[in-house]
Amino acid sequence: MTQPITARFQLDYGSFQLDVDLNLPGAGVTVLFGHSGSGKTTLLRCIAGLQQAQQGFLKINGKVWQDTEHDVFLPTYKRSLGYVFQEANLFPHLTVAGNLQFGLKRIAKSSGTVDLQHIVELLGIDHLLDRTPDRLSGGERQRVAIARALALSPQVLLMDEPLASLDFKRKQEILPFLSRLHQQLNIPVLYVTHSQQEVAQLADHLVILAEGRAQASGSLMETLSRLDVPLAQDREAATVWQVSIAEHEADYHLTRVEFDGGSLSLTAIDAPIGSPLRVQIYARDVSIALEAPAATSILNVLPATITGIADDQGGQTVVRLQVGNQPLLAHITRKSAILLGLHLDMPVYVQIKGTSILN
Amino acid sequence: MLSPSDLETLVLTFKVASIATAMMLLIGTPLAWWLARTHSGWKGIINAVVALPLVLPPTVLGFYLLVLMGPAGAVGKFTSWLGLGTLPFTFTGLVIASVLYSMPFVVQPLQASFTTIGEQPLEAAATLRASPLDTFFSVIIPLAKPGFLTASILGFAHTVGEFGVVLMVGGNIPGKTRVVSVQIYNHVEALEYSEAHWLAGCLLLFSFTVLIILYTVLKTQPVAHQLK
Amino acid sequence: MLPSRFFRPFIATWLILLAPTSWAATTLVAVASDFTKPMTEIAAAFEKATGHSAKLSFGSSGKAFAQIQSGAPFEVYLSASEKYPLELEKTGFTVSDTHFVYAIGKLVLWSAMPGYVDDQGKILTTGNFKHVALADPAHAPYGVVAEDVMKSLGVLDKLRPLFVMGENISQTYQFVSTGNAELGFVGLAQVIDVNNGKIGSGSGWIIPDNLHSPFRQMAVLLKTGAENPAALALVDFLKSPTALAIIEKYGFGLPK
Numbered sequence: 001m002t003q004p005i006t007a008r009f010q011l012d013y014g015s016f017q018l019d020v021d022l023n024l025p026g027a028g029v030t031v032l033f034g035h036s037g038s039g040k041t042t043l044l045r046c047i048a049g050l051q052q053a054q055q056g057f058l059k060i061n062g063k064v065w066q067d068t069e070h071d072v073f074l075p076t077y078k079r080s081l082g083y084v085f086q087e088a089n090l091f092p093h094l095t096v097a098g099n100l101q102f103g104l105k106r107i108a109k110s111s112g113t114v115d116l117q118h119i120v121e122l123l124g125i126d127h128l129l130d131r132t133p134d135r136l137s138g139g140e141r142q143r144v145a146i147a148r149a150l151a152l153s154p155q156v157l158l159m160d161e162p163l164a165s166l167d168f169k170r171k172q173e174i175l176p177f178l179s180r181l182h183q184q185l186n187i188p189v190l191y192v193t194h195s196q197q198e199v200a201q202l203a204d205h206l207v208i209l210a211e212g213r214a215q216a217s218g219s220l221m222e223t224l225s226r227l228d229v230p231l232a233q234d235r236e237a238a239t240v241w242q243v244s245i246a247e248h249e250a251d252y253h254l255t256r257v258e259f260d261g262g263s264l265s266l267t268a269i270d271a272p273i274g275s276p277l278r279v280q281i282y283a284r285d286v287s288i289a290l291e292a293p294a295a296t297s298i299l300n301v302l303p304a305t306i307t308g309i310a311d312d313q314g315g316q317t318v319v320r321l322q323v324g325n326q327p328l329l330a331h332i333t334r335k336s337a338i339l340l341g342l343h344l345d346m347p348v349y350v351q352i353k354g355t356s357i358l359n
Numbered sequence: 360m361l362s363p364s365d366l367e368t369l370v371l372t373f374k375v376a377s378i379a380t381a382m383m384l385l386i387g388t389p390l391a392w393w394l395a396r397t398h399s400g401w402k403g404i405i406n407a408v409v410a411l412p413l414v415l416p417p418t419v420l421g422f423y424l425l426v427l428m429g430p431a432g433a434v435g436k437f438t439s440w441l442g443l444g445t446l447p448f449t450f451t452g453l454v455i456a457s458v459l460y461s462m463p464f465v466v467q468p469l470q471a472s473f474t475t476i477g478e479q480p481l482e483a484a485a486t487l488r489a490s491p492l493d494t495f496f497s498v499i500i501p502l503a504k505p506g507f508l509t510a511s512i513l514g515f516a517h518t519v520g521e522f523g524v525v526l527m528v529g530g531n532i533p534g535k536t537r538v539v540s541v542q543i544y545n546h547v548e549a550l551e552y553s554e555a556h557w558l559a560g561c562l563l564l565f566s567f568t569v570l571i572i573l574y575t576v577l578k579t580q581p582v583a584h585q586l587k
Numbered sequence: 588m589l590p591s592r593f594f595r596p597f598i599a600t601w602l603i604l605l606a607p608t609s610w611a612a613t614t615l616v617a618v619a620s621d622f623t624k625p626m627t628e629i630a631a632a633f634e635k636a637t638g639h640s641a642k643l644s645f646g647s648s649g650k651a652f653a654q655i656q657s658g659a660p661f662e663v664y665l666s667a668s669e670k671y672p673l674e675l676e677k678t679g680f681t682v683s684d685t686h687f688v689y690a691i692g693k694l695v696l697w698s699a700m701p702g703y704v705d706d707q708g709k710i711l712t713t714g715n716f717k718h719v720a721l722a723d724p725a726h727a728p729y730g731v732v733a734e735d736v737m738k739s740l741g742v743l744d745k746l747r748p749l750f751v752m753g754e755n756i757s758q759t760y761q762f763v764s765t766g767n768a769e770l771g772f773v774g775l776a777q778v779i780d781v782n783n784g785k786i787g788s789g790s791g792w793i794i795p796d797n798l799h800s801p802f803r804q805m806a807v808l809l810k811t812g813a814e815n816p817a818a819l820a821l822v823d824f825l826k827s828p829t830a831l832a833i834i835e836k837y838g839f840g841l842p843k
Contacts, residue, residue: 050482076485077493083486089479093501102497103487152488422761429765447767448718448751530751530762531723544754548649548726 005156005188009046010055011212018042018053018212026061028204029182029189031220033196033231039212040192044160047190048083049076061155082149082187084159088141090133096144097129103152116151122184123147123177139170143177150185157189163198178202196231199224200240200280201358225320225327227310232318232329237283239329240358245275254299261324265299266355278358285353286330288319290340292349300352304328306344309337317342321350365558367534368542375450375538376518379457383465383514384507386458391469392495410467412460417523424456424528448530453538456528457518465514472506473499505577512577516569520562611638612817615660617651618643619667619804621692621729621756621774625837626665632833633824639817647755649726655680655809662812663821665689665804667756668728672807685808689825691840692802693775694732697791699764704790710770711742716749720762720771723752728802729759733772735799764789775838784838796840803842 005024011017018039024030032040045051047058049065052073058066060081065074090099100116120126123143133141142162149157162178163171175198182189182202191202199206199220206223208215208231216229225239226232243257243264253268257277264279271277293301307327308320317337319330330350342348361369394406412420427434428446435445446452480502484494500507522540529536531545539562546555618626623645630641644651644661652671655661656678664681666672672686696711698704710716724730730752737743751767753759756774763771772794780787796802806825812818824830831841 048486050485075490076482077488077490081486083483085479085483087479089483091480091483091498091502093498102484102489106488106493148487158486425761425765425767429767431766435766444717445767447762447765526754526758527761530718530720530768531754532751545723545725547653548647548723548754550649550653550726 005061005190006057006059007043007047008055008057009043009053011042011046011051011053016042016212018046020209020212020214022207022214022217024188024190024207024217025205026188027186029191029202030205030207031199031203032190032192032207032209033194033199033203034209035194037211038209040194040209041160042212043209044158044190044192047156048081048158049074049079050083063155080152080155082152082154082157084142084145084149084157084162086161086164088133088138088145090136090141090144090148092133094132095129096125096131096133096136099133099144099148100129100151103148107152119147119150122180137170138166139173142166142170142174146177146181150181150187154187157187159189159191161192161194163195164193175201196234196236196238200238201278221327225329227308227318227320232283232310232320233312233316235284237318237329237331238280239283239327241279241281241326243277243279245269245271245273245277247273259324259326261326262302264302264352264355266357269357280356280358281328281352282354282356283318283329283331285355286321286328287351287353288321288330288332288336288340288342289349289351293351296351298351298353300355302350302352304348304350306342306346306348309342309344311337321348323350361557361561362554364533365539365542365554368537368539368558369561371534371536372519372538372540375453375457376515379454379461379518380465380511380515382454382458383462384511387462387465387469387510387514391466392473392499394466394470395473410463413463417460417521418527420460421456421524421527424452424459424524428452428455428528447528448532448536450535453525453529453536456524457521460521460524461514461517464517465510468506468509468513469503472503472509476502508577509573512569512573516566520566611640612815613640613642614662614812614815614817614821615642616644616663616665616821617655617659617661618645618665619648619651619728620645621667621776622665622690622804622839623757624776625690625833625839628833628837629825629830632829633821636827636829637817637820637824639820641817641821647727660811662809662815662818663806664809665806665825666728667692667804668731669803669805670728672805675807675809680809682808682810682813685822686805687807687822687826688803688842689806690804690834691796691842692729692732692804693838693840694729694736694794694799694802695773695775695778695786695791696736696770696794697763697773697778697786697789698770699766699789700769701788701790704770704792706792708740708792708794711737711740711746714770716769718751718762718768718771719746719749720751720753720759720768720773722756722759722772723754727753727755728804729756729772729774732799732802736772736794739798779838781836784836793838804839 004026008021010019020043032043034040042051046053055068056066064072065079066072123146125143125147128136128140163174203220206220207217208229216223216226220240231237241259243259245255246258246263247256254265255269257264257266302323304321304323306319307322310318311334315334317332317334319332321328321330394402425447426432429435430445438446446455480498481494484498489497525538525541531537531541539558543555543558626643630643634640648666648668648671651664655664655675664672675681676686696704696708704710721733722730724734737746751762753762759771760773760777762768763773775793778786778791808818808822835841
């Protein structure tokens with residue numbers, strides 16, 4: 001891991017205040033997650049210098065971009081960043097190629113380490129180069145915008161809800177590209193979204209923002225399973241496990257995957273043994289039993305330890321468990337929790353009814 | 360038919376209008392840009408000042424200019440101090456008066472065009488390493504092209520058609536400040552109606568052509584459409 | 588009962604509308620702009636003396652001429668020259684034989700700067716000025732007379748390049764009064780101090796009549812005003828001692 005990103009901002013608009021102090025990893029995808037009005041986009045714009053926080057300190061890879069105490073504020077155009085807007089924001093008077101060249105022409109030749117042709121292929125836009133933006137679909141526009149930002153080989157890539165303006169189909173069209181970027185380019189990405197799906201699929205590091213403050217910041221797995229953030233209570237609450245393929249059971253059309261401290265059976269996945277995989281487990285798909293069920297149709301029954309219990313005051317209890325070395329969330333009724341007499345450090349069994357593969 | 364003196368006024372008129380239009384674009388562009396972007400409290404006042412010639416009778420503007428640029432006026436004292444003499448009855452004075460009088464016709468389309476472009480392309484350009492000046496030339500001007508065309512055509516046409524201001528500060532000097540609108544007026548006053556008809560017809564044809572260009576050719580690509 | 592209740596307001600309204608036309612009438616007058624000041628005063632005196640009123644429209648004589656030919660509702664026309672009223676008479680726009688000279692125009696070579704114009708007009712031959720203002724001789728009577736004067740003095744060709752031409756005599760006065768033209772030919776009425784009959788400000792030379800063709804200003808009753816008692820009364824009033832006194836006070840010569 002390279003030198004981290006330090007971002008401290010204080011900004012007061014009267015009705016809205018931003019007050020964050022974050023240390024973020026210098027690699028992988030950091031998702032800034034929050035509902036609208038949480039300040040996630042404002043934070044991103046402050047990092048880009050598109051908005052100037054009254055008080056701020058920002059250091060990226062050892063270079064100070066803003067330091068109000070020492071009157072340092074690097075204007076956006078002097079910051080080595082790539083920015084992908086919610087609306088692609090391509091220049092309508094230039095072709096796709098012209099848009100891609102725009103930034104490239106303006107950076108010092110020496111700093112160009114990313115091969116434009118490689119990016120064009122990675123994002124699948126080589127057949128669009130001669131078109132003007134008005135002749136592109138929404139998904140194509142966004143891919144060009146991402147390529148345009150990457151072409152600068154920036155120190156950091158900032159993405160502001162790049163999929164928010166797209167319909168489901170277009171989102172599915174772009175997500176694989178983003179995952180590939182993640183794997184193939186060594187550029188830290190700060191990614192703003194309010195979609196838990198995108199969080200689960202893309203994040204390595206997660207920052208949860210609410211009302212201008214960071215509620216939590218940490219690795220995806222840890223942060224998703226924290227009971228002290230409202231996310232755990234959400235109907236869509238889920239944990240994400242990093243697993244690898246261990247065995248294909250062709251007869252049953254199943255694939256067994258291993259994680260740190262156990263294994264899971266999943267419907268067959270067409271990938272070689274050893275491939276890394278992300279598995280999302282919804283809290284509502286996890287049930288708890290005190291003893292190992294002798295006869296059950298559920299394949300994935302695992303021993304676990306209770307590491308936290310929270311009541312949502314609405315008849316639902318959120319239980320945090322440890323399975324091997326992986327955290328897991330379960331949503332059960334309050335009545336069940338009382339009847340089973342659940343308490344901290346209690347050994348139990350979890351039954352996982354369903355899983356979804358993220359990549 | 361057009362007499363040599365009529366032709367002379369036509370040539371002079373187009374010369375004044377060309378130079379005035381160039382000057383208006385030079386001054387009007389930064390002004391319109393500022394007006395389109397600023398949140399300053401002065402915006403309303405400056406907007407009003409720019410729009411003033413639209414509502415003020417030209418003779419009022421002309422009279423003020425005559426007084427201001429005259430030997431006793433502030434501007435006149437300044438130009439005399441510079442060794443330029445006073446401006447009324449000179450070609451330069453006529454151009455300056457035209458610039459002031461037609462300025463809203465240049466500033467307003469530009470301002471509208473810049474406002475329509477909005478923040479987004481500017482922010483995109485900034486994240487792509489373009490300095491503000493660079494952005495202005497490589498993004499704003501191409502995007503505001505219809506606005507610039509409209510501004511130039513309107514500014515030019517309005518300068519050609521101006522009368523009241525020219526009458527006040529020009530002094531009706533043949534070959535120097537007697538422009539076509541004044542010449543038409545002179546023909547009418549001198550009861551030379553057929554000469555007046557010829558020249559007025561030329562002007563009518565010119566104005567009509569300009570407006571046709573504005574409403575048909577340029578309408579095919581309004582600014583708003585381009586930004587979609 | 589019913590009719591009176593309904594008709595009383597109508598009758599009242601009708602009477603009110605009728606009132607001015609039957610007892611005191613109004614006439615619309617086109618006045619050459621050089622005659623602005625005296626005519627304003629004459630109109631006030633006219634109203635006081637006759638009860639009629641005169642609405643005045645000031646402008647260049649040529650413009651009024653064109654407007655009258657196009658059907659403008661003027662009833663009396665006070666031109667700065669003889670040319671236009673006679674022309675209108677020829678084309679049948681006037682009540683025949685009503686034209687008369689109401690004043691003789693006086694021209695002044697004037698400058699806003701005190702002591703600039705000498706009382707002989709020598710400045711025209713010796714002066715080192717950049718502009719000389721005059722009304723456009725192509726259509727303004729004062730301009731024609733100004734050219735006459737320069738011709739008589741033998742300086743016309745020398746001065747022509749320095750001409751700045753006002754659309755009418757008022758504008759010419761503006762050019763000079765603002766100092767943009769060092770001197771110019773204006774009407775005496777524009778610069779006279781009515782209290783002492785002398786030039787009020789700056790410096791000027793009242794040009795003798797023998798240097799130019801007679802500058803007779805002519806008025807005429809137009810056909811539109813033939814039936815209007817106010818128009819008829821105004822034409823008479825312009826020849827009255829009261830009016831003549833005012834005309835003289837403003838520096839015009841009186842018709843012989």
